[in-house]
Amino acid sequence: MTDHSCGTEDGEASGILIPLHEARRARLDQPVRFDRRELDQILRLYGRMVAANEWRDYAIDHLTDRAVFSVFRRASEVPLFQIVKDPKLARRQGAFAVIAAGGRILKRGQELGRVLGVFDSKLKLVEA
Secondary structure, three states: OOOOOOOOOOOOOOOOOOOHHHHHHHHHHOOOOOOHHHHHHHHHHHHHHHHOOOOOEEEEEEOOOOEEEEEEOOOOOOOOEEEEEOHHHOOOOOOEEEEEOOOOEEEEEOOHHHHHHHHOOOOOOOOO
């Protein structure tokens, strides 16, 4: 007669115990990345701006403390804009920011869609 006190039918333990401090350390060692939904929003905006002949090239950097999507007019220049994801600022000003070429923060917030709204063209009244 076998003892099935673990609750599994095959007699092997199915749970693996991982100490919490090891799991946190493993997560902190990985670089910050844009997830699929965030990257989809950014690339949709990038496609619109390429179609409007405003942007021509981009670069994605996954650093230990932040992820950066840089937009260029030409690859040899400094980036026109940087879309930054910094999780350390999530509880304060917001994890997402759009930074202009001079380093000025154009918009910062919790939701990427609202932060990317800085690139939406505003309708203007034109008198004839």
